[in-house]
Amino acid sequence: MMNNSGASNGDSNVYEKQVEGHDHCENGDGSDNGVTLGIDGGTTSTVCVCIPFFPSSKTLPNPLPILGRAVSGCSNHNSVGETAARDTLEEVMAEALSKSGSDWSAVRAVCLGVSGVNHPTDQERILNWLREIFPGHVKLYVQNDAVAALSSGTMGKLHGCVLIAGTGCISYGFAEDGREARASGAGPVLGDWGSGYGIAAKALTAVIRAHDGRGPRTMLTNKILKALGLSSPDELIGWTYADPSWARIAALVPEVVSCAEACDQVATKILVDAVQDLALSVKAVVQRLGLCGEDGNGSFPVVMVGGVLEANRSWDIGKEVMKYVQDLFPGARPIRPQVEPAVGAALLAWNFLVKESTEKCHS
């Protein structure tokens, strides 16, 4: 729902390099005490990282050592069904452990940030899968993948708002007192118009409307037909039916951005509307949680994640969203995470452990 493959900017390579920098010989800093698995389960792919288990009393080393990293397919049970989602998760964890030179018995904590967790029953179901795999002493946490993405920007702290816009989009936030809120992230049927899928679907619609006489002519027609190797807008109908995958549609976002950069009015309007939709999602979360304080000027982080926000083009969707948000909330501090969401998930596990041990001390 919220993976960042919509308009990929090659992030996975960046993260691969982070792994290479910390290979097995550097494991002395904690892996003897076992490992923590952090998983980012999106609609397009699932990433698992293995980091050393840090006792809750310890501060985190910087940079964080990544012992192993594995990538697999979709683990959103809404998209691929329960059995396939579960198999994907087990597979990707096994591979990350194997790459770390570790095994299941070393695992002390697991945190899964997975798309499709919209309700406590979703959480409970996935916890049950994990409980069948791991013995009772292993700490298990399941969160919406947006929570792991937030944590990737705040290095484990659950405070502020994250905005993800990749194939899907969602805004998710936490107040200091633990209250949480979300907006969007409901999928294409339920109108996630700021997502990569939403932007590209509107562009395809504009091509059809120009073709059948309902809408103005637009550069999007030639640009998109060329990108897809089609000769007429009529063929778009068969093309969309042939494969209903959202990522395939969302992959057209760069074409829309190119047309907007060339001042095509239809493409520009699509992007401006997407910016407003994304900013509105952040606004809804910030207001419900009161993140901006009573005077509206309070400081809070806004973590920006996903290909749509990271495109780094001259028409920069992420920058425009942040401008809009800071107009509303001057204290909003944009954060571009330096680690990937799977590492955010692993940091989340550490954060939860710290919290639990603090609560134990006070009880």
Added chain:
Amino acid sequence: MMNNSGASNGDSNVYEKQVEGHDHCENGDGSDNGVTLGIDGGTTSTVCVCIPFFPSSKTLPNPLPILGRAVSGCSNHNSVGETAARDTLEEVMAEALSKSGSDWSAVRAVCLGVSGVNHPTDQERILNWLREIFPGHVKLYVQNDAVAALSSGTMGKLHGCVLIAGTGCISYGFAEDGREARASGAGPVLGDWGSGYGIAAKALTAVIRAHDGRGPRTMLTNKILKALGLSSPDELIGWTYADPSWARIAALVPEVVSCAEACDQVATKILVDAVQDLALSVKAVVQRLGLCGEDGNGSFPVVMVGGVLEANRSWDIGKEVMKYVQDLFPGARPIRPQVEPAVGAALLAWNFLVKESTEKCHS
């Protein structure tokens, strides 16, 4: 794509009664010369009727005798795949023939109006399926199902514009000189917002937006949750993922109409926008074909088909669309077909045969 199950008004019962009125003992008026099959293949169901074969020289009897009628599932190859679509067609034809007390050898002409025919290659593929079933002398015609729907309003004559709004929507038209044009009918990804699916998807989106703080409160929330037996808008996400069928979404149109009738502003705006979208589809076709003549006042039929247009409620979408169209084109004459689209398809076969024999006479 354009079946009329969106907001069903029990039409199938009406058509069943027409069949009952013409049972086997009345077949004297032409079935000795063989039969014609007319098929309406929509996204939700496929209907086949068997009528007597009328030589092209004869005028049609009124009312038209229906010898047999059969209903089956979806035959849109885009939705269910080629094999299933083909099997459905063969099955529904066999059943209609059997109910007529007839068999394959009696078939003289077949006309298939099927959704998903958007390109000559689609037409050719389906013609190939039919050619494998029928011997060479049988006349075979394949059209977009909108063409059969138009014919159901004009009793076989290909002139004017048809607007279908059921689960999907499309506008399709023919000029007297045979030129044709269409608008919409591209499916949900490509923005058929006037369709039953489009209306209901916007209503579901409005419920999510109200829930997460991005949109105004609306009566749609309670109305739709009650209709679906859900307790919170959060559960809508799982509900939409659980079954991606468009008809299931489109079935919520009556709830939207009820809320608009109770003056809910959000529901009213959704319906007003749908009316504009549908009218714009008609406008695009009329203008491209010049159906309204040079002065814009020329007379032409507008055939209105599908549950969204036939709902017959105090908030009447079909009536509003026609008002809008007649404001633009005073000569637009609304027609509510008295026969179903499958009969329209059968009449189309007759019309094509008349044309071919006329052309033969002149050549």
